[in-house]
Amino acid sequence: MRAIDLYAGIGGWSLGLRLAGVEVVDSYEWWQPAVDTHNGNHGGELNPTDVRRLKLEDLPSNIDLVVGSPPCTEFSYSNRGGGGDLDEGLKDLVRFLEVVEHLKPKFWVLENVPRVAQVLERGMRDEAHPLYRFRDLGMQIEIIDFSEYGTPQSRRRCIAGNIPFDLVKAYRPRLPRRTLGDVVEAINAKGDIVDPLWGCVLPAAKVTERENEGALNAEELRMNREAKTYHPVYNNMAFPDVMDLPARTVTATCTRVSRESIVIGDSAAGFRRLSIRERASLQGFPITYQFYARSFPEKAKMVGNAIPPTFTYLVAWAAQGVSAEDLIPFAEAGQSLCRPEKAAPVTPPTTEGRTYPAGRSFRAALPGLRFKSGMRFELANGRGREQDWQVRFFFGPSIDVREIILDGDLLSELRKSPLIRAMLMALGVEFANVDQVLQTSSPGALQTAWSHRDSGLGPYQVADLLGELAGRVHQRLLSAATDDHHAVIGYVMEAAAEGEEGDSIPGSKKLTTHALPILSGLLVGAWFNTLPWHRLQKAVA
Template identity: 60%
Template sequence: MRAIDLYSGIGGWSLGLRLAGVEVVASYEWWQPAIDTHNGNHGGTLAPVDIRKLALADLPLDIDLVVGSPPCTEFSYANRGGSGDIVEGLKDLVKFLEVVDHLKPRWWALENVPRVADVLERGLRDPKHVLYRFRHLAPHIEVVDFSEFGAPQARRRCIAGNIPLDLIRAFQPKLGKPTLGGVVSALASKGVVTDPVWGVAISANQLTEMEAEAPLNGEELRMNREAKAYHPVYNNMAFPDPMDEPARTVTATCTRVSRESIVIADPRVAGSFRRLTIRERGCLQGFPITYQFYGRSFAEKAKMIGNAIPPTFTHLLALAAQGVPPNAFKGLDHAGRRLGLPANPAPVTLPDREGRTYPEKRSFRAAVPGLRFKSGMRFELSNAFEDQLPGWRMRFFFGSSKDVREVVFDGAIWDEFKDTPVGATLGTLSGAFRAAAAELGRTDAERLQRVWTHRAEGLAPFEVVDLLGDLAEKVHARLLADCGALIEADAERYVVVVAEEAAGGGKLPNKGKLERYALRILSGFLVADWFNGLSWHDEARAAA
């Protein structure tokens, strides 16, 4: 069987096809580091090609299979929250389908992010859409999880084409369920390292890309935990990542403090945590331990791996296209016997280092523990600059992602409650508020910013966040003890009134949640109003 590979990247399609005995007669790619990796592993001489300008007449003939992964950037929700340029992204989908329509292969398959499934389905049935002219191709469109096809990674992607996925699923009983922990432990072996997916074995001193970056420092660890386990808007993730199941999606871009980073407990150092090595990322993406990544930096290698398609899936697709019966499939480890190391190892690239210093106006924004209610409703501590001086404020947000509302705290709330049972309760907590103020007295607004940018030592912003959360918890507990059910109804009414004023009329978003958490929200109101009114904020400005 003869195939061509469009938008071939580092060779995820080509590797899987070739291990299945398919002849890949041509591959096309534009990004030089990916081309270097493709050539280095497949012995080719590919050169950069602008696939959009590829002349159909220049394509090879007698092609049985067309595969490819057009760029997903404009369709990905990770790109500006899904606000990519869809029209731009469609140009590559159109080009891929033009090639299929021109060559008329027996089989074809396109891979992309899940959102493309909807783009294709809508376009092929809308007479005004640019994709409508390809409706006669009648592709089967489905979103699959590559962890069900041999990859040690839960990666959901759209597969469109005319190869019945049922044929591919028929191989699943012989695939097993590789896990993140299985990959990490296999690659840490001494002496001989055996690929947990493909079964190929090499000596440990031949295993490349195992340079581990420094463990996350305390600040990075906190930021990672907050972004994953306590994100105020998105679903919670486990932290650290569980080792007894497939990894989360390996992404093309991530930093030491990003929500997307896979973070594991470092088995070498008790109590420490780290991100993955390049080899661990590649193995999770389904590339064998013999595969080399010819990038010029850690970030470049991570990008090329995160953009790739797992060759575990492409191998099974190639078997299905050739009509291999399920009972003839002997497993990925049988195919892996054909693997070997390429002549030249990839260059060693050191991993990212922890940040030493940051811009003087480095931004800070963190939800306060105990005062985060999901769906975007939360109390935050954040910084802002006025006349070049930092200001720190506690704020309350509610509403939808497209209609965010904010309550401003300026001291008025304490005045409203001073002659009420709530005011009396606050009086019994005066010692707690004085202790919190004394703790804040260890620093000032300007020094707190300098600590955040690693230009000074002392009380850090996350410590202030925890201080505010602890204080709000004390207020909430005392209100419950002193006032009980008598105040809960009043709290519901008060919180709703304040939110309605912030919303400026109209339908109040998240009213049910505001009422459900009213007493805890009121506790946050009181702490935020107290904190924002402290003279602590003005001392650095007065000195300036």
């Protein structure tokens, strides 16, 4: 079969197709590092090409298979929270299908993020949609998790086309089930490295991209752990990542402290992110594959954007009508793989940040005051403005988030309650102790410590202090309000209704369920926000 590869990236489509005996006549990609990587591994002489500007008459003829992965940025929910320019993204989908319509191949297949399935489905039924004119191309739309097809990574993608999907699915029982632990163990072996998927073998010294990042420092560890296990909106993730399951999705962009980072290790040896080689292997690329980029982040981007060749290999066999019984296993097909003569340049891994912008932003939920579904108390610095270190409380559904302003007015109103006045008097020493710790710093000094320009009290320490204080308030209220729980609910609901019109308060059920800890947070947050500490501007040595 003869194929062309549109939006080719670093060659995930081309590698899988070629290993299955398909001739890839031409590939088209615009990003220079990806072009260099494609050429270096496939022996080609591609030049950067904008697929949108391709002239249809310049395309090769007699093509049996058109494949490709149009850019997913505008469709991805990780891009501006799903607020990408869908019309811009549509241009590449239209262009891909224009090529298919022009070449009339026997088979075609497109890969993209799951959200594209909705776009394609709407396009096939809406006469006014730009994709409607391609409704006769025999499009079938599937959401496929590559971990079910031999890739050691849970990666859900939209696969659309007219390939024999039933045949692809028939391959599943014959495919290996590899885990994150399998990949990490194989890549970090001593002596010869045996590819955990493709079976090819190289001496450890010949396997590039095995340089590991340094362990996460205490601050990075805290940020990483909290983003995964205490995120106010999204579901919890395991920390560290589970080794005996397929990995989570390998992403194109992530930092040492981002929620998307895959982190492995333990408290004794330290926690680290994955090397480029480990990421590439999770993406189904063999240990022979080279990544010709100028930096670690650039390599991470090209790997994270790729389609696993383990899956494209299966597509190629299905297009040729090969049965599950006759499918050549990955480990057998991989015996022909060898490393290109030119090794990829060595690019040092990302290191921990030493200093940060003076206005580095901070935002963290207070321990013990996390209620999921977006309801939380958080300490934030107003995007680096040192006078803006405040505790804020948010509640309500994501489409209608509300805030209770934690200020002197709220504190005065709450102090009218005999129950609360008595509690504040009983815990006066506890509040004074926290105030005393804060006096060792100032808003400006706290910001300086957060930007690593000086040592001293840090914002996570402040968040912990306030969370612990709220916990003690909660315990006191719990014992004092046994017979007055309705009053506690009333204080919370009255605060939530402040400034609202009508009787409906979003998230009222959750507010009443967690009334005691919420009241504790309201008291501590309003107390903190009105402290004279906020007016301190101590000189920082």
